[in-house]
Amino acid sequence: MNTVVRFENVGLRYGTGAEVLRDISFSLEKGSLHFLTGPSGAGKTSLLKLLYLAQRPSRGLIELFGQEVVSMEREGLPALRRRIGVIFQDFRLLPHLTALENVALPLRISGVGEAEALEHAEEMLSWVGLADRMSARPATLSGGEQQRLAIARAVIGRPDLLLADEPTGNVDPEMAGRLLHLFQELNRLGTTLLIATHDQHLIDLAPDATVLRLEKGELTTLPQGSRLAPIAAPGAALGSVDELPFSKGVRP
C-alpha cells in the first residue's frame, strides 16, 4: 500500500450553499511532499478538514491509508486520526496543559504510558529548541514558540500523514527554512506531507515538491516532482537529524 491519500471526484458543500470544493481528484504517495496553494477562500482549509476527518464530503470517494472513509462508521475514525498529524493554523494547543504535556498528549491518547510519553515529549521539545520552556503554558510562549510546540505535538506520534495549515505564518523566513528542514526529515522517514501555504518563499525552497493549486474550489496540479531534494542545513535552533526522537522508532 503506497497510496496514502486518494480523492476521487470529491465535492463539498455546507448546507444548501454552493459547492466550496468541486470534483477534487488527486492522490498522495507514501513519503511524498506537497504544497497546497491558492488564494484565501479557495477552500484550502475545507480540503484539510476533509483530510483530518473533521468533515465528511458531500460526494465523491476518499481513501486514507487504503481505507474508504466517506462511509466509514464513526467508531473507526479515531484510529485513522492517530495516524495523521495536524499543525493547525491557530495551533490549537491546550491552554491548561504545560508545553510538555501538550506534546505528550497524542501519545497518551494512543495509550502510551505516562512516564514514557513524557520522556519522549521531553526529547521532542528539546529537539525543537524548547527545552527550557517545558513547564510553560502555551499562553506565555511567543508566537514562534507556540508554532514549534504545535509542530512537536503534530509529529511526536510519527504520523503517516502530516498536514500543515500555514505553518510558517508566524515565523521569520529563517525559521521557515528550519521548519522546512524538519518536514524534509520527516519526509525522509516516510511521512507524507501536505503543507497549505501562501508562502512562495517556502515553496521555492523545495523545488521538487508537487504543488497543488486550489482556485474557486477546483484543484490543479502544478509541475511534478515526487520527493524533496535535500536543502541546505538550517541554523542551530533545531537539533540535528540524528537526534530526532522519532528516528529511534518511537511509535505508539
Next chain:
Amino acid sequence: MKAVQGRYRFRFLPEGKESQGVLPWVIAVMVYLMVLAVAGGIGVVSATQGWSSGMARSWTVQILSPEGEERGAEVKAVMRFLSEQPGVAGVTVLPEDKARALLEPWLGESAQSAELPVPALIDVSLAADATLDSDTVEQQIKTYAPSSAIDDHDEWLGQLSTFARGLQALAYLIVGLVALATVAIVTFSTQAGLSSHHDTIEILHLIGAEDRQIAREFQWRYLAHGLKGSIVGAIAGIGTVAGIGEMAERLGSEGILSSFSFGPSAWTLLVVLPLLIALITMLTARWTVHRALGEYL
C-alpha cells in the same frame, strides 16, 4: 527531569470553573432530603407495625348493662368463659377508676362523677398463635351478658395501615423525584462543562481521542463530585435521623415515637442510597458526554 519522575499525572481536561463547584453541595442537599424521606418512610412503617402487632393481639370487651350486682355477675361469667378459650393468654378487668381516667381528657372533672355511667371494660390479651374469631366469641359471650360487645380494633388497624402505606408511598415518591432532579441537575452541569471545555474536547477529538477517553475524564470527575456531596448529605441526614430517634427515646416508653426504630436493613439502605446517587451522577455525566460527542464526526 522532575516531570518524568514519580507518579506524575496530567488530565486531558482542565478543572472546570463552571457550575461544578456548586454541584457537590446540590447533591448533598438532594441526598439529605432522600435520607430524611427514606428514614421517615421506614420509621412510620416500623412504628405502625409495632403498634398494630400489639393491637392485633388484644381485644376490649365492653359490658354496658347498668352498674350493680347483675353486672358483677355478668363480668365474672364472661371472664370465666374467656379464660377457658384456647388462645386467650390473659383476661383482666380494667378498674373503674382507670376507665374513668381514660375518659377524663374528653369529659374533664365530670368523668369522675358517679352519675356518669361507665361500661365495664375487660382487656383480653391473645396468644400470638390465637385463631379466635371476634364475631363468634361475641355471640358466645352475649349468652352470659346480652349487652356485651367486643372491639377487636380491626377498623382502627385498617386505617392505621392505610395511613402507614400512604406515608411510605409518599416517601418513595420523594426519593424518586429527588433522584430525577439529581439526574437533571447533573445533566445540566455536564452540558455546561462540555460547552466550557468545547475547544479542548474538539482538539482531543481531532488528535484521535475516542469518545470513551473523553467521557472517562468527565465520569471520574463527576463520581468524585457525587461522592463528596453524597457523603456530606448522608452524614447530615443520618445525624438528623439519629437526633430525632434520640429525642423520641427521651419522650419515654409511652410516647408514640418510642417504637420509631431502625433495623440493620434500614441503616444499610441509608448507606447504600447515597452511593447510588454518586453512581447515578457518574453515569448521567458519562451518558451526557457520549451523547454530545456523538454530534462530532
